[in-house]
Amino acid sequence: MRAEEMLQTLVAHGYRLTEPRQALLEVIACRPGWFSVRELSEDLGQKKIRVGRATIFRTLNLLVDLGLLERVRGANEVEGYVVTGAGEHHHHLICSRCGRVEELPECPVAERLAELAAERQFQVVSHNLEVYGVCIQCLRQESLEQEK
Amino acid sequence: MRAEEMLQTLVAHGYRLTEPRQALLEVIACRPGWFSVRELSEDLGQKKIRVGRATIFRTLNLLVDLGLLERVRGANEVEGYVVTGAGEHHHHLICSRCGRVEELPECPVAERLAELAAERQFQVVSHNLEVYGVCIQCLRQESLEQEK
DNA sequence: CCTGCTGGTGAGACTAAGTATCAATTGCTA
DNA sequence: TAGCAATTGATACTTAGTCTCACCAGCAGG
Numbered sequence: 001m002r003a004e005e006m007l008q009t010l011v012a013h014g015y016r017l018t019e020p021r022q023a024l025l026e027v028i029a030c031r032p033g034w035f036s037v038r039e040l041s042e043d044l045g046q047k048k049i050r051v052g053r054a055t056i057f058r059t060l061n062l063l064v065d066l067g068l069l070e071r072v073r074g075a076n077e078v079e080g081y082v083v084t085g086a087g088e089h090h091h092h093l094i095c096s097r098c099g100r101v102e103e104l105p106e107c108p109v110a111e112r113l114a115e116l117a118a119e120r121q122f123q124v125v126s127h128n129l130e131v132y133g134v135c136i137q138c139l140r141q142e143s144l145e146q147e148k
Numbered sequence: 149m150r151a152e153e154m155l156q157t158l159v160a161h162g163y164r165l166t167e168p169r170q171a172l173l174e175v176i177a178c179r180p181g182w183f184s185v186r187e188l189s190e191d192l193g194q195k196k197i198r199v200g201r202a203t204i205f206r207t208l209n210l211l212v213d214l215g216l217l218e219r220v221r222g223a224n225e226v227e228g229y230v231v232t233g234a235g236e237h238h239h240h241l242i243c244s245r246c247g248r249v250e251e252l253p254e255c256p257v258a259e260r261l262a263e264l265a266a267e268r269q270f271q272v273v274s275h276n277l278e279v280y281g282v283c284i285q286c287l288r289q290e291s292l293e294q295e296k
Numbered sequence: 297c298c299t300g301c302t303g304g305t306g307a308g309a310c311t312a313a314g315t316a317t318c319a320a321t322t323g324c325t326a
Numbered sequence: 327t328a329g330c331a332a333t334t335g336a337t338a339c340t341t342a343g344t345c346t347c348a349c350c351a352g353c354a355g356g
Binding site: 015016018019020021050051052053054055058 | 331332333334335336337
């Protein structure tokens with residue numbers, strides 16, 4: 001998702017189009033997959049843009065609320081975020097090697113979960129699925145290295 | 149799971165049976181469901197038992213490694229832990245009201261996830277599912293309160 | 297029962313995420 | 327272009343979690 005689009009969404013929800021927000025969105029849009037707040041700060045630092053810590057978190061929360069971002073615990077157990085198309089329900093395949101994130105086109109839980117929850121009379125409000133593994137690119141690279 | 153059993157597991161794996169570990173396990177065993185480190189510390193404080201921060205985290209990590217505990221992000225987005233029967237694969241229904249945790253008897257993801265991942269040539273190593281909602285007890289209580 | 301080796305502990309400093317406060321600033325609208 | 331409300335940044339704070347290092351205590355072997 002491009003920075004432009006995210007800005008549009010902000011404006012559409014009545015939020016102001018400020019300098020720090022633009023800077024943040026640009027940096028976020030450049031990140032291919034999962035990122036931590038630390039990485040974000042570093043990116044900003046490299047671009048010589050100063051944005052206060054508080055603003056970073058405020059903006060991240062905003063984006064999460066709007067469904068543009070999602071909080072995801074990375075493979076290394078570190079908290080971070082992932083850009084998501086829009087507010088729809090979805091899950092991710094997270095590569096433990098490169099941190100890249102692929103979106104799952106459908107929810108592999110929905111059906112069976114509904115049944116199980118009904119059995120136990122548990123009212124499901126939401127759920128959260130994170131899948132860890134190795135993506136095809138990293139698998140290939142690995143087998144190349146082993147050939148040497 | 150009782151504190152005794154957890155101690156047995158520790159010993160069976162060659163770990164020593166120390167004072168702080170016993171104290172921690174007892175407090176953990178008393179917790180019905182999800183708990184944060186903060187709650188744990190408070191419980192220890194109330195019982196007038198002093199255990200160093202480092203030891204708490206060491207022990208928690210140990211228990212996670214042994215599969216007796218699991219790290220779970222609570223409904224309020226706070227990190228915490230949950231006691232799990234043993235090292236097997238399982239998931240949880242987490243009640244956002246009372247924090248109680250029910251174990252799911254089967255994994256509602258396994259089948260469909262395997263298919264989806266195969267399609268995209270992603271090698272799944274592990275996955276993590278957390279389900280949030282309201283448990284039957286809290287639902288009942290709620291409807292009682294509304295009747296008034 | 298005692299002793300020593302080694303695993304375990306606690307204090308404390310450190311990293312990092314995330315929140316709260318509040319005065320100063322800046323988008324936007326009229 | 328003036329003004330108001332939304333936004334910002336500095337700063338201090340909370341909590342999770344790690345690391346180090348000197349000290350301590352389980353437990354095995356005598």
